[in-house]
Amino acid sequence: MDEPAIRTEKLGKSFAARRVLTGLDLEVPAGAIFGLLGPNGAGKTTAVRILATLLRPDAGRAFVLGNDVVAQPQRVRSVIGLTGQYAAVDDLISARENLYLIGRLLGLRPRAARARSAVLLAAFGLSDTARTKVKDYSGGMRRRLDLAASLVGQPAVLFLDEPTTGLDLASRNQLWDMIRDLAASGTTVLLTTQYLDEADRLASQIMVIDRGRTVAHGTPSELKSLAGGQVLEVRPLRAADVPAAAAALAGLVGAPRPEAEDGLLAVHVPDEEMVTAAARRLAAAGIGVSHLAVRLPSLDEAFLAITGHRAQPEAAAPALNGVAR
């Protein structure tokens, strides 16, 4: 089992003039939950669609369990499951019919397809509503059914493209538990997400991508230290003291220059002892402080720390090309 479950070599893809993937190298060991983390427009979905044989790459190669996604798409399809960003279930028929349909399309006999559908409905807590039309389902139920639909064929490799976007906290936790169970039973999971938190909780390895290329790769704890560990927020009593406070904090070893917004300074502190050091420096400079707090970095700040620029929403994509802060 030396062959990784998923491997890409310099994967490239453009849509018209927009380069979405620029040489993505990915290696996911079998049985792992691998988090692909990045902002909207980073190329996460494109990477997943190429791996799931829905898109052809312009450059590079991609393999799933050793099968080339371009040369052997049917073999890839027979080992993967895909849960996309939008629950791809048929609204007009029941949950039971949805799973039965997939089972039959996968070549199961009617009896086997019914049985598989019943097992999955029970596992995902949908037995009681199995005959309800999916259009009457809640968002959380749809996502569960969607995940169930991608598991009908008992795939060895599962792609989850932003599986919890738009879900409430309870449904999100429920889905996370299900994903952990799947990985525990040996399924390789490639998960894309915009949430640092989600990648942190689920993935054993995380790759941060931005504008179609890898910007960081490692275990969650490795990435967190890269991202600055924690963020120290300081609000000087007098707004006029902001530059002086910034200068005092900038001298902290290893910390990047603080960002100031509306009189509030935020600085990455990789090491908790720096908080004390920061307080001492402020006191030494004679700066009174009205607010001093430590919090976890947001995705934005992690991004800033790792990539040197802020994560951009997809709407700003045209301006993105070649604009590096």
Add this chain to the structure above:
Amino acid sequence: MMVMQTGVMARRNLLHVLSDPQQMIGMSVQPLMFLLLFVYVFGGAIAGSTSGYLQYVLPGLLVQGIGFGTTQTALGLNADFQRGLIDRFRSLPTARPAVVAGRVTADLIRTAWSSLIIVGVAVALGFRFHGGPAGAFGAFGFVLALGVGMCWLMAFLGVALRSPESVQATGFMLIMPLTFASSVLVPAASMPGWLQAFVKVNPISIFATAMRGLMLGGAVATPVLQGLAWIAGMSLVFGALTVSLYRRRA
């Protein structure tokens, strides 16, 4: 394997119809409405009597009904793309044409259903077959064949166009003039010369003439063969276009 998968997809699409009263009404009542309106509103004026016009127009209305009925093929396929369902189907190791072929199969069954309803009501209103049992069965077979050809054309529209609105509009803009500027509703003789020229080459006229021959008696060989050639051509061209577009559409 592909036949089985096509059957499974067809079953799913028929479940949609059964679960949606609006679609049931659409496919059963709408063609009947056309029949009754044309026969009783225009019949006397066009043909001198409603019973005479019923004989003339029914074969053509069956052709027109297929034109309008199969827009559902385009809308249904388009909706599958909108919902992201196609991504799921394409990520399965399913035979490529099965999804589209399943849609066409289901719509063929709907078409047969609608046609039988119209013919049943028309017979109750006084329509009589004059082409013998062979002609009647031949007409039914021809309707089904035409259904296949039109379904592939519509499947192509459904996959090629982005929004359901543009599918709806394009389907209407295509079927409305093609079926009205044909010999479906009235003989071409009273139309201006340039229009007659178009009506003559319009395949819808050829289909209507073939149906008339089969249902009312008369020479059938030429229009039926011409009609089947058109149908075969449509199925091949749009079938191939649809399946290749289906594979590539992102």
